[in-house]
Amino acid sequence: MSAFCAVFVVVSCTGGDSQSSADDEASSDRPARADSSIEMTEVTAELVDGAVSLTWDPVDDATQYVLGGVDDDVAVPAGLCGDGCALTVLPEIIRPDGEIPVSAATADGAFSEPFVVVVDLPDHPDEDDELSEDKLEVLLVYGWDATVEGSSPEVEVVPVDSLEEAERIIEEAMEPDSGVVSASLNLPVGTSAGSGPASSGSALSTWYADAMRYDVLPGNPRGDGVLVGTIEAVGVDSSHPSLAGAVRDGRHVDYWLLTSASDDDDQAETASDGVHNGVSDPGVHATAVASLVVGQPAGAVPGIAPGAEIYPVNIGDGSEADMVRGIIMAVDAGVDIINISMVIGCKSVLWLTSCPNGVAAATDYAESKGVIVVAGAGNNGGGEGCGGSTNADQWPAVLDTVISVGGYAPSGEVYSCSPDRPDVDVLAPAVRMLIADVDRRDTSSKYAVGSGTSFAAPLISGLLAIVLAERPDLTPAHVRSLLTQWRDDVGRIDVIAVLAWLGLIDDPAAFGLDDVAAVTPYTVRLDFDDVEPIAGLVDRVSHLPEIITTHGRGGQHRDQREGVWNYTDHSVWEITGTIFLLSDGNVEATGAWRGTWPGRDGKPRTPGMMVLDGYQAWCHVPMMQGVRSPTKAVRWDIPVLVEASLVPGTNHPGRPAAFELSFSLGVGATSDEAGELPLLTLLHNDLDRCEGFIGLHTSAALDSPWPEITPVYAEYFDTVEQINEELIAASPFTLDSPVVFSGDGTAAVVENPDISVEYNTDPACQVMGHRGGRWSC
Known part of the structure; x- marks a missing residue:
């Protein structure tokens, strides 16, 4: 397990008070030539704990200090320094030749020649996926x-x-x-996942506040009343000016183990003797993550949800068991959201490879208690210098009950070390970001600039805190189902789409959307008459053996039998998105496919599992109550192309506008022709365990031996794939009547009256419906 923020420029101040955010500072884009009238003071370098500590005297009139080269500059506000400046640079961002250039810049954009120091960094061992037999x-x-x-x-x-x-x-x-x-x-602590180049181009270190639209997010303060748990290997510095008053004491796994092991009050008192809670032993990573969520006005880090509170859980030097305990601990403490900016990967020892499946039980528990879990996806993307096995699965991000967060750079491009995996749900800012830090040598105010999906995840956690403050009724599964509607075509979180879904955009101009007259989310639900081939395929799936018994007890209800295969005969196919009515009367619209087959009574088939645009089957043996059922879950991420136009004469004050809509599905789709079914994404598959479960839990010969059951599962998934192919082939879906900008209604598909449509543009009703014909508002 490893914290995966591997890139830091740590800024600490000696003397003087920290100043406000650098949002108003001059741009870090530098002129082509240095200004000889500005002289950067001497910079000294010292190797401290494997990192390089830089110090220098402040430069008169400097508003920023710029670290790095032409291609990867980062600007740090000079107001963060007092009588003297100190920066600690971790090895990952230092140039291969060991050079570290530091320049001073003024408000008019002029900058000094850089003072360059050269350091000799120690070699870092390669990450080893092999475990030792010792201490298993x-x-x-x-x-x-x-x-x-x-x-x-x-x-x-x-x-x-x-x-x-x-x-x-x-x-x-x-x-x-x-x-x-x-x-x-029990997998051990891993090494840092590492990080490659942050991206080209220079940027202010607080660029993420603009990217996440702090200026229009609701709440005063934002996220008021929401408790965010953080799972970290160190404590949070609750005295930091960016965190003071926003951090509870939290817990420490070691203390929890000691106090849980005995009812002896004296032992519990000894265990908590000033060293065992979430704010003891403060460290860089935990403090940084917390600051991005709740950064306070008194400090320099602009937190996305300063009205929320942090409940820090310190899992120490940790293992998977400690992470599992930490998640359970946070849930039991009453948190609303859990942020995990840490990862665990599969490890091998001799002939056995073990993956961290235990953490799934903890996230399922969180799901059952209504707690949203957000995790960074890791930094093992395909960019040069990224750590770990490229795009390898990282837990807990890969789990179905977890929102997996990748990253993007100030340019809007995907962060080079953000992994390209199907579990990544959304991207958030992750590169060269101002964060709070714990100084290694003194107790003065400290700040840092870091990169990594460690820092993308808390921005999503904080944004969801704001959403929950507005809509506390939302469940984790519902939030995950909305992510397709809340991200752009690249996968970046679209804050405007979130606000539109919340129904908060009454005046688009107030949100900086000067060319937009109105914006609202929509949902279109498709239904197919019995004559449609899709309906026949659905019927075929439904009439596959409804119950695969291992040894029936003779009960009338399926759940009274020892072994059942749950299924459903009701599908939900929806297209969700946002409609933008522009001031000139033109229309732009986004669209995302959202489909699922829920289990009986509209519930997901396994604890917390909500497979969007996909399907799942599971084998359940009631005698194994409490054991996660073997499951296979798959997903097809079907692209949606939306064509929208305003109905002439409907754009008048006081009257809802109406729009003509057409949708085309599939990879390579055009407005006139459907595309193709994308490649299948396998989310989870341990169905092979069913054979063992069935064999262990039957007292008589199998009614349906496993070799006979296996083809049924195969037919199930093959048929579902055919259904998806037919859905794509049936598009484009051009509606024969307009969609009203505010409200709901029905329509049919042009040239195919056997395909009907229900639509809704009420933000309060953008809920995935499991009951046909009824919107869940």
């Missing part, structure tokens, strides 16, 4: 009863002497009635 541990996570108040997952760590013993314990843990949700090796 098995992590066991036990299930909980959601119907019992106070019930939560239990975590057990079992030391073992050999890999064979580990395998034996894992196998025994999954035997009947064990109650074990997950059994695997």
Whole structure:
């Protein structure tokens, strides 16, 4: 497990008070030539804890100090320094030749010749995915009863002497009635995921405040009343001016273990003797993440949700077990959102590869309690110098119950080390960002500039805190379903789309949308008559064996049998997006495909799983109550091309405008022709475990042996793929009647009256409906 902010320029001040944000400072774009009248003072360098500490005297009239070269400058406001300036530069952003140039810049854009120091950095060992047989541990996570108040997952760590013993314990843990949700090796702390070049071009270090539209976000203060838990390997510096008053004491996993192990009050008192909570042992990463969420006006870091509070959980030097415990701890403390800017990857020891499946139980628990979990996707993208195996899965980001956050740069381009994986739900600013820091050598006010998806995740967590402050009724699954509507075609979070969904954009000009007259979200739901081929395929899926029994007890209800395969015969196919009515009468619209087959009673089939634009099947054995059911979940990310135009004569004050809409689906779609089905994304598949479950939990011969069941699953997914192909082929869907800008209604598809449409443009009703014909408002 590793914190994956690997790029820092740490700024600390000696003497004087910290100043306000650098939003009003001059641009960091520099003229072609240096101004000889400005002289940068001497910079000294010292290697401290593997990083380089720089110091220099302030330059008169300087408004910024610019670190780096022409292609990757970052501007730090001079107001952050007092009588003297100090910056600590971690090795990852230092040029290969060891040069670190520092320039002074003034408000009129002039800058000095850089003072260049050269450092000799130590070599960093390559990341090793192999584990040693020494000190192996098995992590066991036990299930909980959601119907019992106070019930939560239990975590057990079992030391073992050999890999064979580990395998034996894992196998025994999954035997009947064990109650074990997950059994695997307890993965150790990993190295930093590393980071490559931040991106070309210079930028102010507070550019993310503009990108995330802090100026128009609602709330006074923003995010008021929402509690955000942070899972970190160090504590949060709650005394930092950017955090003072916004951080609770939180908890420490070590303290939790000691106090949970005994009812002895004296032992508990000793364990908490000033060293074991979420604000003790403060460190850079935790403090930085917290500052991006709740940065206070007294400090220099502009937090996205300064009205929220941070509940810090310190998991120490940590392992997967500690992360699992930390998540459970945060949920039980009553947080609304959990931010995890850490990752765990699969590791191998000899012939066994183990992945961190135990953390899934903790995120499922959070889901069951209505807690949103947000995680950075990691920094193992394909850019030069990025850490780890390129685009390899990183937990917890890859889990279905987690919002996975990648990053983008000031230019708007995807951050070079943001992974290209199907689990990445949304992108947020991640490059050269001003953050709070804990100085390594003194207690003065400290700031940093860092890059990584560690810092993209808290911006999304903070934005969701603002959303929850406005709409506390939203569930985690609902929020995840809305992400397709809240991001642009590149995948970046679109704050305007979020505000439109919340119904907060009454005057577009007030939001800086000077050429926009009105903006609103919409949802279009498709339905197909029985004569349509799609309807026949749905019927075919529904009449595949409804129940695959292992040994029926004779009960009348399917859930009374020992083994069932749950299915559904009701599908939801929707297109969601935002309509922009421009001041000149033209119209622009975004669109995203949103489809799912919910389980019985409209609930996801596995705890917390909401597979959008995809399908899943699971094998459930009731005798294994509390054990995560083996599941296969797949997704096709179907592109949507939207054509929209204003109906003439409908754009009048006091009257809702109407729009003609057409949708074309698939890769390579045009306004006249459908595209093709994209490649399948496999989200999760451990259905092979069904055979073992069935064999272990039946007292008689199987009614349906596993070899006979397997083809049924294959037919199920093959048929669903055909349904998606037919959906795409049936497009373009051109509506035969206009969509009203505010309200709901019905329409049919031109040239195909067997395809009907329900639409809604009321922001309060943009909820995925599982009951056909009824909007969930």
